[in-house]
Amino acid sequence: EVAIVAVGIHEGEGRDRADISLPPAEEKLILNTVEAGKPTVVVLFGGSAIDMRNWIDRVDAVVEAWYLGEETGNALADVLFGEVSPGGKLPITFPLSSSQCPLYYNHKPTGRGYDYVDMSGKPLFPFGYGLSYTTFEYSNLRLSQSVIKVGDTVEVAVDVKNTGSRAGDEVVQLYIHDVVGSVSRPVKELKGFKRISLAPKETKTVTFQLTPEHLSMYNKEMKKVVEPGEFEILVGSSSADIRLREILTVK
Numbered sequence: 299e300v301a302i303v304a305v306g307i308h309e310g311e312g313r314d315r316a317d318i319s320l321p322p323a324e325e326k327l328i329l330n331t332v333e334a335g336k337p338t339v340v341v342l343f344g345g346s347a348i349d350m351r352n353w354i355d356r357v358d359a360v361v362e363a364w365y366l367g368e369e370t371g372n373a374l375a376d377v378l379f380g381e382v383s384p385g386g387k388l389p390i391t392f393p394l395s396s397s398q399c400p401l402y403y404n405h406k407p408t409g410r411g412y413d414y415v416d417m418s419g420k421p422l423f424p425f426g427y428g429l430s431y432t433t434f435e436y437s438n439l440r441l442s443q444s445v446i447k448v449g450d451t452v453e454v455a456v457d458v459k460n461t462g463s464r465a466g467d468e469v470v471q472l473y474i475h476d477v478v479g480s481v482s483r484p485v486k487e488l489k490g491f492k493r494i495s496l497a498p499k500e501t502k503t504v505t506f507q508l509t510p511e512h513l514s515m516y517n518k519e520m521k522k523v524v525e526p527g528e529f530e531i532l533v534g535s536s537s538a539d540i541r542l543r544e545i546l547t548v549k
Contacts, residue, residue, distance in 0.1 A: 300358075301336040302378065303328050306343030318396050319349040328353045341374060347392040350422060362388070383431040385467025385493065387536065392423040403537035404484040426471050426488070426536035432462030432498070436470075436541035439533055445547045448524045452546060454506040456533045460496035469493045470504045473537065475530040480517055486532060486540075513548065524548060 305324040309315060319325065332338050332353070339359045342348055354360070361384070366373055376382040393401040397417060403425035412419030435458070442453035458470055472490040476483040490506040508531070513524045526548050534540035 299336055301331045301334065301338045302341060303331050303338060304341045304343065306363075307346075307348065309345055315346075316396065317349070318347055318393070318399075319352070325352050328357065332356045339378065341378075347390060349393075349395045351394060354422070362386075380431065383464055383466035384428065385430060385469065387426045387428040387469045387471075387491075388423055389425070391421045391425045392427075394418065394420075394422045404487050406482045407485055420538075424536050424538035426469070426491075426534075427538070428469070428536070430462075430466045430468070432460055432464040432466035432496075434466075434468045434496070434535065435459045435461045436533060436535075439531070439542035439544055441531065441544055441546060444545065445549060447549050448526065449510050450548075451507055451509045454508055454531055454533070455503055456542060457501055457503050458494065458496070459501040460498055463498050465495070465497050467493055467495050468535070471534055471536065472506045472508075473532040473534070473540070474508070474512065475532065476513075476515065476525075477528040477530060479515060479525060479527070481515070483515065486530075486537060488537070508546075 305320055305328065307320065328340055338357045339361065340357050341361045341363050343363050343365065345365060361374065361377060363370065363374060377384050391401050391403055393399055394417065401421055436456055438457045440455050446452055454472060456470065458468055460466060470492050471488060473486040474489050475486050489508065489512045492504050494502050494504060496502060510524050513529060514522050515525065517523050529546045529548065531544045531546050532540045533542050
């Protein structure tokens with residue numbers, strides 16, 4: 299037997315929240331269910347991040363349902379009963395609490411570290427995060443050219459294998475990091491993603507076209523340019539789970 303607890307938040311235009319926790323009664327419901335001794339799955343309904351500190355370590359699983367519409371029941375049943383392996387990824391960062399806000403993956407480097415005196419600076423769940431009923435292995439990251447001229451396009455390819463015993467979907471994510479820029483650049487930037495379906499033990503090659511637009515930035519004169527230099531090409535399963543990297547040099 300498994301207990302499924304459906305909880306959520308009320309939000310919308312004109313209903314901004316200063317506290318991103320669930321209502322106290324709903325947190326109490328989760329904890330009381332856990333105390334009953336049954337494996338507990340929490341299904342979250344909402345359109346933004348939720349503080350889970352008071353209960354995340356005591357439940358067995360969390361399903362982020364967002365707002366699914368008319369087929370909510372059927373879709374959740376398929377996932378909860380294992381008919382479908384979940385393959386979605388978070389389009390936002392989930393902080394530990396309101397105290398970390400604002401928190402986002404593509405921040406500028408500080409040179410001082412990212413932890414608070416009394417709290418970790420790491421999120422509860424990073425941008426792009428999501429679990430599956432199977433596992434995936436990334437290999438053989440390659441660039442069509444490792445050295446290009448300003449204005450050139452480069453193809454990025456990576457092999458992804460389903461290493462588990464279940465069919466599943468993976469969202470392969472491409473990030474870049476401008477190693478040295480004339481102005482401060484983010485620690486990483488999402489430049490592409492592709493969702494693929496893989497049978498057990500199947501391997502597919504995923505390709506991206508990295509164009510001058512993807513490599514461009516606004517300089518001190520507020521002109522959009524591609525600056526010569528090195529770019530880290532990062533491929534992974536989330537913004538915090540980078541599996542492979544290569545260096546692209548722009549001359």
